[in-house]
Amino acid sequence: MVVKKMIISVLFLAFVSAVAGAAITFFNDMTAPTIAINAEREEQATLRKMFPDGEFAEIGGYTECEEVLAVYEVKGQGYIVKGTAVGYNSSTPIIVLVGFDQNGVTTGMLPLQQQETSGYGSRCFETDFSVPAYTGKSSAEEVDMLSGATRTSDALRRIMEASFRVMEEVK
Amino acid sequence: MWQNFKNGFIKENPVFALFLGMCSALAISTSLNNAIGMGVCVTLVLLFSNVIISLMRKLIPDEIRIPVYIVVIASLVTIVEMLVHAYAPALYQSLGVFLSLVVVNCIILGRAEAFASKNGVAASAVDGIGMGLGYTFALILISAVREFLATGGIHFANPFNSEQILFGFSIDALKGFTIPLMSGPVGAFLTFACFAALFAMLKERAAQKEKEAQKK
């Protein structure tokens, strides 16, 4: 009796799990293509913020390091490096895009993800600081640091150093 | 049935009165957008889990009812997560891991065990919607206060197209006087505490009134 009850229980649970698995698989097959298309479109849209009419292609051929997530070539216009480093907030790493023209001179920096302390570290990403500080530089030493935001600036400096190193290799 | 539905809002508000589902209520109530998105997801999961469990309530062997509930809820959450990922990517991004943590939201398992396993389909569906809306209502209250104090305005964007803002205002005079702390954990706990105290007070008042009415 006990055994029979147990078998029924196990079979019932197995049946429910199978139905649930089938349902999940169905919805996965339904949504996976849309998710992939969205991700692709999203990526293109963020890259377009740096070069509004560019054609982008992800490239390799550089020494990988933890600061560099991806490198894109913008056809005929330059390059974009997607970089990351941990600043003051260790739970959310900073992720930025750094744009370069064909000579390896920066064209700008765009934050994709940052949760640095507002009013301190986050000032590094406000345009009145970030536009002059990250535009038209040809080496990491030229990039300005921001006092009062040492940890954030330092993380950004690490990203810039890695980006310039990568640029030397792919240019 | 209407009474059941209404109960979910004030007297048995799952968040403020029963202290269920607090984790997600605090974590994603940083903006009105997140609050409404999360509220809708939880309501959907709650509605379907209540209906499915109520349909199966006579079939499920008693010893394995909890694992069965968990399987049902987990697959519903996975499905909702996939749909949100596909059709509202911005919302998916901002809810992050908390969307999948709906599985362990005590409201859903609690309602399955306490209500849907004992009641008919229609009653369970109404209960699910009522509780879900009560949860959403609580999230909206917390998030409105937090977003306003932290950014000086409130915004609600179309979840399917984040560029299109459906409703929103911001007060320019408050620029420079905003409290960024409110969007962090401190603000979450404080706002929640104030609302919980307010609801406790309302409950107390209502109970007192009832008592007086009985005396007469």
Added chain:
Amino acid sequence: MNLLSLALAAILINNVVLTKYLGLCPFFGVSKSSKSAVGMGLAVTFVIFGASLITYFLYYVILVPNKMEYMRLITFILVIASFVQFVEMFIKKFSASLYKALGIYLPLITTNCVVLYVAQDNITQKYDLLTTCVNSLAVPIGYMLVLVLFSCMRERLDSSATPKSWKGNPIALVAAALMALAFSGLAGIV
């Protein structure tokens, strides 16, 4: 990030309770006395460590090779639920004193979001095995630390004069807010 700073960050800076708001239901339920806080903390640590390792292997040995990553959530929650049940049975059989100490907290753990969060976090952060072990120990230790500290505070709170509508959970939430404020001062040391 090296392992030591990862552990320190998980315990003090990115504390699951105070910055990620996880595991709050048992947090307010159990933290009324420091003795039960320690019991709950130990039980959670044990379950998280065990469940994280099991889910880690399950994910990389079974789900990934079969391209079934999308079944992650349902697999993980089932593993956690059955692991908790199994541990409860095991302890009950072999150590009555341990069961007395931890037993009543075990059923509560299935719906503790910290367990599921750690299991998922190890996967989404793409941790390797060693990092997974460190992370799944450090996170519950941070949880226990806050739970114990908080229970001491609550014992004191219970005997103080509080306005009627603030009694119980509301005033405890205010205390949690102050604690989060104090812990946020530690941000940036790692």
